[in-house]
Amino acid sequence: MLGAMIKKDLLRILRDRKALLITLLMPIILISILGFSIGKVMGEQDIGIAKLAIINQDDGAGNMERLLQVIEQVPVEEEGLRTLKDQVKELPTQMDPTSILVNELLQNEELTTFIQVEEGLSLEEAKEHLSQGDLTAILVIPHDFTYHVWSNLLFPVQNQVRLTLYTDPDQSLKGGIIEEILTGYTQALSNLVWTKQITMEMGIRHGLGEQLQQLLPKVMENVSSQVGGEIQLLEQSVAKVKKISGFDYYAAGMAMMFILYSVGYGVQYTMEESRLHTYERLRIAGRSRGLLLTSRFFASLIFIYMQLIIIGLFSSLVLGVNWGSWFLYLVISLFAAFAVSALALLFSALALGRQNRGLIDLFDTIIIPLVSIVGGSFIPVQSLPTFLVKLSPYTLNGAGLQAYLKGMQGQQLTALQGELLVFLVTGGLFILMTMFVLWRREE
Template sequence: MWHVILKDLKVLLSDKKSMAILIIMPIILISILGNSLKDMFTDKIDTSKKEVAIVKNYNISKETNDFIKFLEENGFVKDNNKELVSKVKDFNIEEEIINNFIKNKDIKKVIKFRILEEEQAKKLLEKEKISGIIIFPKNFIFNMYANFFTPFRNNMEVKVISHPDKLMSGKIIEGITKGFTDKLATIIIGKNVFLETAFENNLGSSSFEKLDKVINEISDSFKDVSVSINSKSINGKKALSSFQFYSVGMATMFIIYTVSQGGMLSLEEKRNLTYQRMVIAGMSRFNILMGKFFTIFLLAIVQMSLIIGFTSILFKVDWGNMLHVMMVTLSLIFAVAGLGTLTSVLAFKWESDKMVNAFDTIVANLMAILGGSMFPLEAFPKFLQSFRYLTLNGLGIEAYQNVMLGNSIEKIRTPLLLLISIGTIFILIATFFAKKEERCSNA
């Protein structure tokens, strides 16, 4: 049996295309995904000062005049009473809101603002000269005046653009900007409650005269905004790096592709009459079956050893306790080899290339998605996350990640037992089909 295993293994390892897919491709993907998505996985927040562009797409003079005209045309200014108009002119909304936000002492500790035109800001962002852009849109001044001096509540959307490679910086900028807009919304709601209460009590237009107190508090509110950035690990546990996540993800994904190798070998042996010659030579069908199991097992050991070795050296991936890594790897390989053995029997029985190809294109990719090899499962709905326990790579990922996080053997016991159980079930089913085929042949 062993000379057959070594022959099959030699055939597989000499197939440059298959080896490129099984070994080189996962390492390339780990390099690309690990580098491009590293900001999503870091447990450290960069608290250095961010340079952010402020883009003012509004025209303060025009929009102020437009608002005054709006007041006059809609009955807010009556009998030549220009007091409300005077209040609007005296209240420099840009200085009291935007500039006070920019000059806030706590915000200045983490962000350095630059006033730029939109196109210039986008070019600097593309070159990574700045961390983000905050855009105050056209009609922002008009809408703010309407929000503060009328019962209306106009849209005050402030747009934030960040660089895709600076995700954490973008989140910080978005968070601070959201705090700014939330503060505005709170003040506007308070103003609306004030005006609605005044109108309900028949105070009418006289209520606008008392807006001074509300307006005067606006500037002070923005001066008192406090900003702090804290990074905290949950229960003292370290987070996985992007290279750790994708090393595990790609390794467990591409090991599934070794399954189809057994099926292709069985088809080739049947078509070349190699299988028939082995039977005539006295080799039992069970030994032939076990030969496929150990061929896939050894191929997967070579594959996983190279991936773990390369990622440890090239990307400095910390796989954790190597004894536990070995236990997880052997359990995963056992399950994969069991599935590969079953695939070999079915491919031989049905003599179908389509079945083997369908496994590679449909089953393996479905396992990769549901098991969490491609994306963190936390991004999926809860009901989909439970499907990981139905996939070999999902169980392998859970076990590997627990080892990487330094968790005890108890944390990996369940996935290991499930992998071994699944592998055993696959082998038993494969043996059943093989013996059934043998009885049919002898009949």
């Protein structure tokens, strides 16, 4: 009898052309549209070389002269002043912030694989190239850059050190990387300045100011080695982990989103059969509500499983989507179908005896779009607020999407334990909630 009832429910679904259109055709269309459009910006192509124009306006000799003039006004003995001047004149060989930035950092051997430095352009010429997309960014080093850095290292009064960076908005990823590199450089300078300040203050407080002043050349040498130290860009590839394309991502995302629409159609069929008194007639024949809903559960399970298989085959054969191991795909799809069928079971139990479509509209227009966004079906979850990123793996969409992506990357079944556990736990909770709803109805 259960088999006959499952067959009845399956035939009811298969005869609904609108349901088939929504659950089978729409995901294929959206996978194609999103894969061709948004998918192209999801890292399908290499980043390429970032072209950085450096406009070096720094006046090294003028800054040294300016610094010596300031030192002339320092209230110290003539011998101490002469010693201080000699030490300051050695600064260019010990700590040249512009040379460190341009030669040791931006033209470091490791960075040349990513950044191509362009010099010799005027600011106006560089801006013209930037507007045409020939440059990724322009770095302007102001004329007093070295003076302010040296002053901050020598004197307690801190001057603001500025570097100006212009970036091409159409190359935001490469421009952002350059900006992060420069931010790291300026932060390193700031940290060293503060370290020097604290050291000098503690030395003066304990009567060691003169000794520390004698160590100034060594301090400058250490500063230079710290800021312009060796840079290593570590690029690692994970063995057997394949790259995810835009088509791959949205195939998984749309598949997980559209199986949820099967829940709404399950509720609709339940309400229609309640209106036609089908359940009452079956109950008169000795069939319980539990048996009726069990048939609905297995019918939903079979249909959703076949829905995922059809989406997977079509997207793979026609759109070239790489699902990885088909064994893993079938396992993930079975667990996903179980959890969603349990959700359909719960909503069907809530819909028993109801004629208001409010429950269906709530699920289709609010719940599905909401969980799809949180789960990452439309956009990667990393762009969402932090609390939603943490919530995403525990939603049906998020668990399914991550499981499929891991399968596409060639990971093993053991790597999917967390996502499969989410399906089992949520599916089990939905079934328990269904039993509670039926118990309350009997009461």
